[in-house]
Structure formats: structure tokens, C-alpha cells
Amino acid sequence: MFMSNIRNAFKNGKAFIPFITCGDPDLETTAKIVRKMVVSGADIIELGIPFSDPTAEGPVIQEANIRALSSGVSTDKIFDMVRDLRQDVKAPMIFMTYANVVFGYGTEKFIKTASEIGMDGIILPDVPFEEKNEFAPVCRKYGLDFISLIAPTSQNRIEMIAKEAEGFVYCVSSLGVTGTRSNITTDIESMVKLVRKANPDIPCAIGFGISTVEQARKMAQYSDGIIVGSAIVRIIGQYGKTAVSHVSDYVIEMKKSANS
Amino acid sequence: MEHKKGRFGEHGGQYIPETLMNAVIELEKAYNCYKDDTSFKKELAELLNNYAGRPSRLYFAKKMTQDLGGAKVYLKREDLNHTGSHKINNVLGQALLAKKMGKTRLIAETGAGQHGVATATAAALMGMECVVFMGKEDTERQALNLYRMRLLGAEVIPVTTGTATLKDAVSEAMREWTKRIDDTHYCLGSVMGPHPFPTIVRDFQSVISKEIKEQLMEMEGRLPDVVIACVGGGSNAIGAFYNFIEDSSVKLIGCEAAGRGIDTLETAATINTGRLGIFHGMKSYFCQDQYGQIAPVYSISAGLDYPGIGPEHAWLNDIGRGEYVAITDDEAVNAFEYLSRTEGIIPAIESAHAVAHAIKIAPRMTKDKIIVINISGRGDKDCASIARYRGEDVYE
Numbered sequence: 001m002f003m004s005n006i007r008n009a010f011k012n013g014k015a016f017i018p019f020i021t022c023g024d025p026d027l028e029t030t031a032k033i034v035r036k037m038v039v040s041g042a043d044i045i046e047l048g049i050p051f052s053d054p055t056a057e058g059p060v061i062q063e064a065n066i067r068a069l070s071s072g073v074s075t076d077k078i079f080d081m082v083r084d085l086r087q088d089v090k091a092p093m094i095f096m097t098y099a100n101v102v103f104g105y106g107t108e109k110f111i112k113t114a115s116e117i118g119m120d121g122i123i124l125p126d127v128p129f130e131e132k133n134e135f136a137p138v139c140r141k142y143g144l145d146f147i148s149l150i151a152p153t154s155q156n157r158i159e160m161i162a163k164e165a166e167g168f169v170y171c172v173s174s175l176g177v178t179g180t181r182s183n184i185t186t187d188i189e190s191m192v193k194l195v196r197k198a199n200p201d202i203p204c205a206i207g208f209g210i211s212t213v214e215q216a217r218k219m220a221q222y223s224d225g226i227i228v229g230s231a232i233v234r235i236i237g238q239y240g241k242t243a244v245s246h247v248s249d250y251v252i253e254m255k256k257s258a259n260s
Numbered sequence: 261m262e263h264k265k266g267r268f269g270e271h272g273g274q275y276i277p278e279t280l281m282n283a284v285i286e287l288e289k290a291y292n293c294y295k296d297d298t299s300f301k302k303e304l305a306e307l308l309n310n311y312a313g314r315p316s317r318l319y320f321a322k323k324m325t326q327d328l329g330g331a332k333v334y335l336k337r338e339d340l341n342h343t344g345s346h347k348i349n350n351v352l353g354q355a356l357l358a359k360k361m362g363k364t365r366l367i368a369e370t371g372a373g374q375h376g377v378a379t380a381t382a383a384a385l386m387g388m389e390c391v392v393f394m395g396k397e398d399t400e401r402q403a404l405n406l407y408r409m410r411l412l413g414a415e416v417i418p419v420t421t422g423t424a425t426l427k428d429a430v431s432e433a434m435r436e437w438t439k440r441i442d443d444t445h446y447c448l449g450s451v452m453g454p455h456p457f458p459t460i461v462r463d464f465q466s467v468i469s470k471e472i473k474e475q476l477m478e479m480e481g482r483l484p485d486v487v488i489a490c491v492g493g494g495s496n497a498i499g500a501f502y503n504f505i506e507d508s509s510v511k512l513i514g515c516e517a518a519g520r521g522i523d524t525l526e527t528a529a530t531i532n533t534g535r536l537g538i539f540h541g542m543k544s545y546f547c548q549d550q551y552g553q554i555a556p557v558y559s560i561s562a563g564l565d566y567p568g569i570g571p572e573h574a575w576l577n578d579i580g581r582g583e584y585v586a587i588t589d590d591e592a593v594n595a596f597e598y599l600s601r602t603e604g605i606i607p608a609i610e611s612a613h614a615v616a617h618a619i620k621i622a623p624r625m626t627k628d629k630i631i632v633i634n635i636s637g638r639g640d641k642d643c644a645s646i647a648r649y650r651g652e653d654v655y656e
Contacts, residue, residue: 052553055431075551099538104552126275151279176439
């Protein structure tokens with residue numbers, strides 16, 4: 001069976017999947033951070049294309065979107081950055097953005113370009129199972145994984161979503177929007193079990209709310225990997241262009257904790 | 261006219277986070293269960309009649325008709341409803357439905373404050389908790405409505421993200437709903453957002469056109485030639501249009517907010533300046549740039565200051581059944597003053613956009629023609645800001 005790059009990335013212990021917003025504070029820094037995160041143990045890189053109205057994000061990533069857009073970043077400039085990164089970065093990379101960023105650019109044109117420059121998948125948090133036919137068939141045509149999300153409220157929907165999942169299943173740990181949380185109370189273990197029952201091969205990565213090494217350890221126990229966004233974006237917000245080494249230290253720590 | 265589920269032509273759909281999917285499915289099921297339920301309908305009708313003051317009057321604007329010298333002008337007086345706008349029609353329906361679903365808390369977005377006030381009112385009446393999200397910019401433009409909501413017991417959260425207007429209030433209400441679903445119903449105020457909201461809100465607002473039809477039949481013995489309404493998301497307009505869609509002789513005209521003009525960036529005229537997109541749960545027309553970034557729109561009217569339009573309007577536009585025209589701030593303010601002086605009726609600045617278009621077309625129509633303008637709300641809330649627009653230093 002064909003194994004996508006994304007699936008292969010789960011073979012190196014528990015995967016650590018960092019998220020950053022492209023162009024925050026500028027694309028040059030984004031590229032530096034991506035290269036450094038890969039060296040520091042990141043298994044898949046989630047690249048956020050900023051959107052004017054990110055309805056699934058909490059304040060930290062909302063602010064990163066504003067910083068990025070006001071720095072003049074655009075989808076085309078992000079494509080150029082990825083093209084350049086792909087000359088030496090081998091780790092799988094996926095885009096995280098909103099439906100209209102893809103649709104407004106032209107869905108086919110966007111996905112075709114993303115594939116050509118070496119992207120491996122895409123996450124659209126405002127596109128649920130019922131609407132994925134708008135994007136997923138085009139992704140398949142160009143060999144991109146269309147990553148599906150499940151949430152604590154998904155319950156009876158998990159089976160249907162998991163069966164058609166590609167790449168990995170993004171398990172949303174908590175209700176609400178992205179952002180760090182002191183406590184994650186959802187019964188993640190049961191969610192992941194339901195996914196595995198419906199689709200034994202698909203890796204499950206947990207995201208939303210994870211920031212501490214303890215959370216990384218705990219969430220990794222239940223799953224195949226963890227996704228961390230706001231905690232990293234906050235470091236970038238704090239240190240700006242000098243964030244590279246701070247992010248790297250954090251990634252090393254989190255990858256280690258997830259596998260301890 | 262058959263549509264795919266949740267769609268109006270290619271428009272509509274459910275583009276929302278997975279976290280909310282079961283909530284909208286639950287809502288759809290509950291709505292389908294109650295919409296034809298006799299006791300639900302009776303309860304709602306009683307609220308609409310005894311509490312909200314329906315049916316609203318259809319008033320023959322004699323002086324305006326004489327002054328314009330053409331078509332007869334009728335005003336559908338939604339401004340006379342309790343809370344001062346058409347918003348109460350939808351809110352009473354949704355609040356009652358939410359109550360049946362066992363929800364104890366209503367959240368809502370508001371632009372001009374009319375929907376927020378209506379939601380706060382229904383929550384007070386039905387003993388529910390209420391939180392309203394309102395753009396910071398709008399809390400300043402509509403300070404009195406902010407106070408009204410608080411007076412009614414609602415918590416008002418000023419939204420500072422983005423352009424701090426209606427669009428951002430919708431985003432924030434959606435974010436809040438994903439945080440707390442179990443006890444909370446999102447009482448969406450317009451015919452927008454994910455399915456089933458555009459259908460539910462349209463059904464609850466369609467009482468407007470049902471009444472217009474009956475009232476005009478009684479007064480004139482016939483259908484109107486033109487129905488005009490302002491359009492932001494489009495709830496009062498779809499309410500005024502809905503029961504006439506099948507009557508092809510009735511021209512349906514929606515008036516968008518052109519702001520400072522559709523050739524400027526300071527506009528909110530979605531059909532006239534936007535293109536197809538996916539945002540706030542729906543596929544429809546949106547003001548956006550080449551990369552799909554939603555444009556920061558502008559209108560003097562906080563209620564029309566929205567970069568999208570409801571999917572059913574987008575479809576009515578596509579099939580040529582609805583005509584969507586753009587009205588500038590200046591034209592709307594002139595119409596606001598005109599209706600006040602001519603008929604002694606101060607319309608909401610939103611509704612004044614519809615009045616402005618009637619002022620343009622009535623003189624060109626013959627005297628046997630009939631125009632109905634939906635006066636979706638009253639203009640008391642706008643007096644201070646219009647005075648300031650005219651250079652008078654009035655503060656609330």
C-alpha cells in the first residue's frame with residue numbers, strides 16, 4: 001500500500017508536530033524557524049497561511065495572523081518560501097488555513113501549486129466531513145492528504161470521519177478555539193480508540209491546548225503524536241526575529257517529553 | 261424550486277469546525293420537529309401577536325406618494341414591533357426553539373444593536389441567560405443599544421478583533437459557541453451562517469411578506485409591483501421577499517450599503533463588489549481580495565456593515581429573481597431625513613437605504629403601480645450619529 005510522507009513521519013516514535021503562522025514576524029524568520037525545528041526533532045511541520053478572520057483560533061494565533069498579514073505576506077509569497085525550503089527540508093509539511101484562502105485563490109490552482117512545491121497535506125478547520133468534497137477530490141488528484149479533524153463533540157461521527165481519513169486524524173482535545181489550557185479534561189483515550197476501531201492504520205495526533213511537557217507526555221501516551229501551536233506562536237510573538245533558538249529549545253524538550 | 265439540502269443553488273452549506281457539527285445537526289432536527297408542530301406554532305403566534313405587536317401595519321404613505329408623483333408607496337412598519345425592528349420575529353422563534361431543546365443560554369452577535377436588543381429581550385422574557393457580542397466600533401456608534409441590552413439583563417462583550425464591527429462579532433459568537441455548546445444556543449440574527457440558520461431565520465421572518473400579501477390584498481385587491489428592502493446579511497429582505505418569490509410579477513429589490521461608493525474601498529455592497537467565497541459557515545458572495553482575505557468593509561449603517569450576504573439572496577441574484585442595488589451613505593442619510601419630514605416616520609438608517617431607492621424609482625413609475633418598502637426598524641438609535649454626520653455635535 002502507498003504510504004504518504006505524512007504517515008511515514010509517525011514511524012520515528014511519537015510524532016511532534018509544531019504549528020507556526022507563515023510571515024510572523026516575516027517569511028525569512030519563518031523559514032529559519034522551520035529549518036531549525038526539523039533539526040530539533042519536529043516530525044511534520046504545520047504551516048499556517050494567515051487569514052483575516054480565523055474563526056477557529058484563540059487570541060494568540062489570531063494576533064499572529066494580524067502580525068503576518070500586516071507584514072505583507074501573501075499566499076504567493078508563502079509558496080515561494082516553501083519552494084525554497086524544499087531544496088533542503090525533507091520533513092513533511094502541511095498547510096493549515098481556512099477554506100476561503102484556498103477557494104479564493106482558486107481551489108485547483110492552489111492545490112496544484114501546493115503539490116508542485118512539495119507540500120504533503122492540508123488542514124482546513126472550517127471544512128467538516130459534509131463539505132470536504134469541495135476540496136478532498138482535488139487534493140487526491142494532486143497527491144495531497146486532506147487531513148480530517150475530530151472533536152470532543154464528534155461522538156457518533158468519529159467512525160464515518162476516521163474511515164475516510166488521510167494522512168493522520170487531527171484529534172481536537174478540547175471544546176473551543178486554539179490556545180493553551182491548564183487542564184485537558186476530554187476523554188481523549190476513548191476518542192482515539194473509536195478512531196482506531198474504524199481505521200486501525202491511521203495515525204492519531206492530538207492538538208489544541210497542549211503547551212507543557214507534562215501534557216506532551218500524557219497526550220502522547222494516548223496517541224501517535226502531538227500538535228502544538230499557540231505555545232510556539234507565543235514564543236515567536238515574544239521574541240520576534242530572535243525567536244529561532246527559543247523555539248528550537250522548546251521543540252527539543254517537547255519531542256523528548258512526548259517520547260518519555 | 262428544489263435545492264440540495266442546506267443549499268440555495270451553489271450557495272449555503274455548512275463550513276464550520278467539526279466541534280459545531282453535532283450542534284447544527286441537533287438544531288436542524290429540533291427545527292424540523294417543531295416547525296409544523298401545532299402547539300409550537302400556537303405558542304409562537306401568541307408571542308408574536310401579544311408580545312411583539314404583530315401584525316405590523318402596512319401604511320399607505322400618501323404624502324410621500326404625492327411628493328414623488330409616481331407609484332403608490334406603502335410602508336411595512338416593522339419599526340413598530342416591540343424592540344423597534346423586525347429582529348424580534350426571528351428571535352422569539354429561535355428562543356422558543358432553544359427552550360424546547362433544553363438550552364438555558366442564548367448568545368448572539370449584533371451590529372446596530374437591534375438583534376442584540378431583541379435577543380436580550382427574549383432572554384429576559386423566557387428566563388434565559390444572554391451574552392451579546394458587539395464590535396467595539398459599534399458599541400460606540402450605538403451606545404444607547406448597548407445600555408438597553410444591559411438593562412435587559414444581558415452581558416455585552418465588546419469585540420476588539422479585526423475591524424471591530426459586525427463580522428468580528430459573528431466570528432466571536434461562533435468561537436464562543438464552540439467553547440460552550442451543551443446549554444447554549446447561538447441565536448444567529450440574519451439569514452446567514454451554516455445550514456440550518458439561513459432557512460430557520462428566513463422562515464421566522466417570512467411572516468413579513470405573508471402579512472404584506474394579505475394586507476395589500478385587502479387594501480388594493482392585488483399584489484405589489486415592487487418590494488424593496490435593505491440588505492446586510494438579508495433577514496428583513498428575505499422576510500419581505502419570501503412569499504412573493506413565486507409571484508413573478510413582483511419585482512424584488514435589495515438595497516446594499518455602498519458606503520462612500522462602490523468605486524471606493526469604503527463600501528459594504530457585497531453583490532455589487534464581492535465575489536464567490538466561503539466564510540462564516542456558508543458559500544456566498546463576499547467582499548475579499550485576490551487571496552481570499554475578507555475585506556474590511558464600511559457603511560454608515562452598523563447593521564449593513566457586513567462583507568457577506570445570505571446564501572438565498574446570492575441565489576436570487578444568480579437566477580435574476582432579485583435585483584440588488586447599492587445605496588451610498590449620502591443617499592441613505594437624505595432618505596432618513598426625507599421620510600422623517602414627509603411622513604413623520606424616522607426609519608433606521610439601514611431601512612433608509614430602501615427608502616432611498618424608492619425615492620429614485622417611484623417618480624419613474626406610473627400612478628397605478630405599487631411599491632412596498634420594508635421599514636425594518638426605527639431610527640431613534642441613529643439620531644445622534646446622523647446628526648454628527650451632518651456636522652452637529654450631538655452625543656447620547
